[in-house]
Amino acid sequence: MLTGFARLFVILVVLFLYLPVFVTVIFSFSTSPRLSLPIEGLTLDWYSAALDNPQMAAALRNSLILAVGTALISGVIGCACSFGILARKSVRLRQGLLAFSLLPAVVPLLVTGIALAVMFHAIGLQQGLRNAMLGHVLVCLPFVILTMNARLQNFDFSVLEAARDLGASRLRAFTDITLPLIRPSLIGACLLAAALSLDEFVVTWFNIGNQQTVPVLVWGLMRRGVDPAINALATALFALLVTLVVASNLVGKRGPR
Amino acid sequence: MDPRLKCVLDNKLHSRLDRRRFLQGAAGLATMGTFASGQAGFAQATLGGDLNFLGWDGEHGGNVAKDFLAQNNIVMQASFQSAADEALTRFNTGGRGAMDLLTPNKDFQKAILEGGVELFQPLDLSRIPTAAGLFPAFKDAPWLVRDGATYGIPIIWGDEPCVFNPEKWEAMPAKYTDFADAKFKGELVLLDDPFGNIWLWAVSLGMPEPHRLTQAQLDEVLAAMLAVKPNVVAVGASHGDMADVLIRGDASIGVGGWAYQTLIARDKGVKLVVGSPEVDGTFYWSDAYAIAVDAPNLDNAYAFIDFMTSAETNAALAVELGSACTVEAAFDLMDPTVRDLYPFDNVRQPGGGILGTQVVVPSQNGEGDIVGAGAWVETWQTFKAS
Amino acid sequence: MAPQDQPLVASAASLLPAFLVYAVLLVIPLAALFVLGFWRADGFTLIPDLSLANYQRILTSGLYRDVLIRTIQVGMVTAAIVVPLAFALSYVMRFVLERRGALILQLVLLSLFSGYLVRIYAWRTILGKQGLLNTTLQYLGLIDEPLDFLIYSQLAVVITLCGLLLPLAVLPIYSAMLNVSDDFMEAARDLGAGFWQRLRTVLLPMVLPGVTTAFAFAFLLSAGDFVTPSLVGGMQSTMIGNIIADQFRGIGANWPLGAALSFVTIGAMMTACLAVVGLLRGVSRC
Numbered sequence: 016m017l018t019g020f021a022r023l024f025v026i027l028v029v030l031f032l033y034l035p036v037f038v039t040v041i042f043s044f045s046t047s048p049r050l051s052l053p054i055e056g057l058t059l060d061w062y063s064a065a066l067d068n069p070q071m072a073a074a075l076r077n078s079l080i081l082a083v084g085t086a087l088i089s090g091v092i093g094c095a096c097s098f099g100i101l102a103r104k105s106v107r108l109r110q111g112l113l114a115f116s117l118l119p120a121v122v123p124l125l126v127t128g129i130a131l132a133v134m135f136h137a138i139g140l141q142q143g144l145r146n147a148m149l150g151h152v153l154v155c156l157p158f159v160i161l162t163m164n165a166r167l168q169n170f171d172f173s174v175l176e177a178a179r180d181l182g183a184s185r186l187r188a189f190t191d192i193t194l195p196l197i198r199p200s201l202i203g204a205c206l207l208a209a210a211l212s213l214d215e216f217v218v219t220w221f222n223i224g225n226q227q228t229v230p231v232l233v234w235g236l237m238r239r240g241v242d243p244a245i246n247a248l249a250t251a252l253f254a255l256l257v258t259l260v261v262a263s264n265l266v267g268k269r270g271p272r
Numbered sequence: 273m274d275p276r277l278k279c280v281l282d283n284k285l286h287s288r289l290d291r292r293r294f295l296q297g298a299a300g301l302a303t304m305g306t307f308a309s310g311q312a313g314f315a316q317a318t319l320g321g322d323l324n325f326l327g328w329d330g331e332h333g334g335n336v337a338k339d340f341l342a343q344n345n346i347v348m349q350a351s352f353q354s355a356a357d358e359a360l361t362r363f364n365t366g367g368r369g370a371m372d373l374l375t376p377n378k379d380f381q382k383a384i385l386e387g388g389v390e391l392f393q394p395l396d397l398s399r400i401p402t403a404a405g406l407f408p409a410f411k412d413a414p415w416l417v418r419d420g421a422t423y424g425i426p427i428i429w430g431d432e433p434c435v436f437n438p439e440k441w442e443a444m445p446a447k448y449t450d451f452a453d454a455k456f457k458g459e460l461v462l463l464d465d466p467f468g469n470i471w472l473w474a475v476s477l478g479m480p481e482p483h484r485l486t487q488a489q490l491d492e493v494l495a496a497m498l499a500v501k502p503n504v505v506a507v508g509a510s511h512g513d514m515a516d517v518l519i520r521g522d523a524s525i526g527v528g529g530w531a532y533q534t535l536i537a538r539d540k541g542v543k544l545v546v547g548s549p550e551v552d553g554t555f556y557w558s559d560a561y562a563i564a565v566d567a568p569n570l571d572n573a574y575a576f577i578d579f580m581t582s583a584e585t586n587a588a589l590a591v592e593l594g595s596a597c598t599v600e601a602a603f604d605l606m607d608p609t610v611r612d613l614y615p616f617d618n619v620r621q622p623g624g625g626i627l628g629t630q631v632v633v634p635s636q637n638g639e640g641d642i643v644g645a646g647a648w649v650e651t652w653q654t655f656k657a658s
Numbered sequence: 659m660a661p662q663d664q665p666l667v668a669s670a671a672s673l674l675p676a677f678l679v680y681a682v683l684l685v686i687p688l689a690a691l692f693v694l695g696f697w698r699a700d701g702f703t704l705i706p707d708l709s710l711a712n713y714q715r716i717l718t719s720g721l722y723r724d725v726l727i728r729t730i731q732v733g734m735v736t737a738a739i740v741v742p743l744a745f746a747l748s749y750v751m752r753f754v755l756e757r758r759g760a761l762i763l764q765l766v767l768l769s770l771f772s773g774y775l776v777r778i779y780a781w782r783t784i785l786g787k788q789g790l791l792n793t794t795l796q797y798l799g800l801i802d803e804p805l806d807f808l809i810y811s812q813l814a815v816v817i818t819l820c821g822l823l824l825p826l827a828v829l830p831i832y833s834a835m836l837n838v839s840d841d842f843m844e845a846a847r848d849l850g851a852g853f854w855q856r857l858r859t860v861l862l863p864m865v866l867p868g869v870t871t872a873f874a875f876a877f878l879l880s881a882g883d884f885v886t887p888s889l890v891g892g893m894q895s896t897m898i899g900n901i902i903a904d905q906f907r908g909i910g911a912n913w914p915l916g917a918a919l920s921f922v923t924i925g926a927m928m929t930a931c932l933a934v935v936g937l938l939r940g941v942s943r944c
Contacts, residue, residue: 021750025762028747032769032821035780038790039772042783049519049540070334070350096676114932116676119684120878121927125903126920129365130687136366153683156676158826158875165830165868169837199760200833203767207829210770221362224370225324225349233775235352238329239593240512240519240536241779249773256771260764357908383909389702458806464888466910506810506892513889516779521788522809633909637701644701649910650721657725657896 043246061247071248074227077144078213078252081228085151085212090205093159101167113164120157127154128221135222142224150218155208162207166200206260320345323572326359327375328352331427331559333580336588340579346572354510356380363391363564371564372573378558379633381424382415387636392562394421399574402581405599409619414628416560424560425577428595429627430614431556432468433546435518435529446551448476452499460504461514461523466652467633468528468555473497476552483631486641490651497655507656518544531613532594546613556627695918704913712918722901722919729898730930733881736819740876744827745869752835753843763832766825778889781818785809810892818890819880826879827872834868863942870935877931898923
């Protein structure tokens with residue numbers, strides 16, 4: 016009974032989350048150029064329109080590079096940082112460090128974007144994908160650090176001691192015990208970073224120079240209206256990323272346990 | 273994370289990074305010879321490499337200049353703005369030296385030139401022979417000239433009429449202040465533009481110099497706009513966003529619209545028409561091509577502007593963007609359904625015509641009782657927030 | 659709760675990369691911005707000064723106060739809806755679905771990959787006057803006239819933000835729940851603790867870091883988002899982010915004022931966020 020109720024709840028929440036996704040996907044195949052009802056027929060025209068557009072193709076590529084790069088870099092740096100914070104003995108220091116690590120999430124994005132652009136200019140780094148990537152890492156770090164912190168506080172480190180009592184090196188203890196245990200959270204945090212990177216367009220706009228990402232392009236195209244080619248672009252990106260995540264899950268499953 | 277997963281992702285990342293396009297290209301840096309008269313642009317040998325564009329979507333000539341760019345090996349690196357004045361922010365935050373082509377609108381360019389702000393470089397008109405074909409109003413137009421040098425080549429122009437659903441409304445009321453009538457409840461969408469909106473309501477209130485207002489006048493405008501606010505559904509982030517609200521039927525009148533919105537709607541099977549309040553009218557705008565200070569690809573920029581100002585291209589772009597052409601010979605080449613939306617009589621006289629005399633954006637600095645642009649922005653913010 | 663035996667990467671060195679990023683990319687530019695907040699703008703020129711005029715103007719202006727309050731309100735309301743939902747979802751994933759929970763977590767997170775702007779437009783399609791919801795309700799005969807408060811309203815903003823932030827809030831709470839063993843929960847049940855009592859006295863203190871983190875994510879991201887409100891929020895949608903953005907644009911810009919406004923905003927948001935986090939800590943302790 017309770018289980019049935021719980022399942023229903025999960026289904027409803029997932030439906031709520033995916034409702035806009037369904038709408039986006041459906042209208043990317045709809046013959047009607049309006050993003051509203053009714054749907055008269057199905058077509059792949061919006062996909063060919065999106066992929067024929069060299070800017071959309073470039074934007075898609077840049078978005079993928081930024082999402083994957085940001086996920087990896089902020090995943091590693093952020094995870095390391097949360098271990099480092101956790102190891103501080105003083106509770107006050109830990110809480111202070113955590114609050115400080117939130118800072119990039121508190122600063123208005125536009126301010127971050129401009130401040131970064133001015134900073135990069137001052138140290139002579141040309142605008143481009145690299146600068147945008149650094150910006151994304153900065154913006155995503157708080158989310159990785161705090162997510163990992165939520166996982167690691169109250170973490171039962173006695174299993175590590177047990178492993179080391181059995182003669183495992185620190186490295187072995189980390190890769191064989193800690194890592195598998197924190198993996199769902201770490202992968203989740205990386206996915207989060209990828210998603211935030213994918214949606215970011217304010218910091219990106221100021222730092223990417225003459226390049227485009229999907230949201231930067233979509234925001235610019237909006238002056239001339241929103242057409243289903245944008246839905247096709249979003250759906251293509253969604254499909255690519257889901258494939259990437261599912262594939263990496265499979266690779267992970269086949270790996271050594 | 274699983275080492276193999278990490279490895280796969282790492283490889284993906286690095287292969288992509290290696291292929292990162294920093295097309296330095298073999299940019300032709302030799303000076304260009306003078307263009308032959310008429311259809312120049314195609315035959316020149318020294319072009320090629322990047323052309324960095326920061327401006328409005330469409331004005332980068334994505335469709336009309338496709339062949340020209342390909343034939344000259346020019347790679348258009350276009351990035352689009354979402355507000356008219358974003359180019360200045362980009363320029364001042366490290367964009368300088370990496371920006372070539374900009375598309376400022378009339379009042380923005382005027383404000384920059386008057387303010388003595390560094391952004392645009394003076395143009396060498398001998399490198400843009402097609403500019404000789406511009407309508408008289410656009411040659412040496414007052415908003416493009418400073419100290420005898422010209423800083424922009426107009427590319428399209430138009431007005432900001434009301435755009436409305438003819439099934440719901442036969443015509444617009446005589447004045448913008450009339451929109452306060454309760455019959456417009458839930459029907460209006462505005463554009464997120466402090467200057468255009470305040471200017472329109474200042475005109476509606478009969479203020480003699482609607483771009484030069486005192487704080488008391490601004491407060492009066494605010495009160496008049498707040499009377500309309502209950503009828504407003506949304507403020508569109510851009511003209512396209514505003515069109516989206518109208519096309520979905522979430523509102524039926526767009527104030528401060530763009531005739532192009534009727535074309536967007538037509539493509540989506542929705543009929544919208546333009547028509548401004550008869551007594552108040554509306555204001556005119558014009559976008560120009562300008563070249564940024566320290567532009568790295570000057571030759572490409574000049575060649576592109578020259579190509580875009582040829583009659584055929586200018587007509588094609590104007591039709592694509594549902595706007596009026598700036599080149600006299602392009603008038604005859606335009607589709608009448610678009611051409612007839614605009615009063616061309618205004619641009620056949622030298623001196624800028626109504627575009628030259630009408631100023632919408634206030635100056636950046638106040639002057640005596642007259643407040644500067646900052647106060648306008650704050651008034652608009654107060655309108656939206658209260 | 660710091661471990662006695664530190665795991666491999668727990669040395670101070672592991673803090674270094676992250677804090678290098680923070681120092682170079684954030685703290686130094688912010689310091690420059692802080693100084694700029696005491697300057698003044700004369701037209702397009704910035705004039706070095708040491709004046710509190712910008713702060714004075716902000717603190718005495720009804721506009722900035724009202725917008726800041728609204729921004730914090732939107733953040734609080736959204737977080738107040740998102741965090742309990744995320745807690746319930748995490749609970750079900752962790753203790754009811756158990757192994758399949760991790761799969762649901764990925765499903766929930768993957769919904770974020772559908773693209774932010776496109777998703778906002780999808781909500782217009784769903785909630786609009788002639789949108790999916792209104793059409794369906796009219797078809798079913800439940801309403802005669804379309805409901806017009808669904809879109810271009812605070813409701814639309816909260817719905818859209820919830821869809822965006824729920825996955826972000828679920829992740830830390832679920833992660834924290836992974837630390838609570840089944841045995842532990844069962845032991846509490848065996849001792850006769852009721853469901854709510856177990857939740858409140860056993861589970862909540864254990865997962866508190868996750869809950870406070872989820873709150874911080876939901877609050878900060880919704881209060882910091884100024885695009886969602888401007889696209890679906892209608893006429894009550896100006897957020898402090900919009901106002902700050904205007905100060906850094908071309909005409910009418912005032913960088914020093916924008917800088918000062920940024921610091922007032924950072925201070926207000928941080929205070930609001932840490933106050934609630936402190937409150938949550940206090941509640942879970944007593």
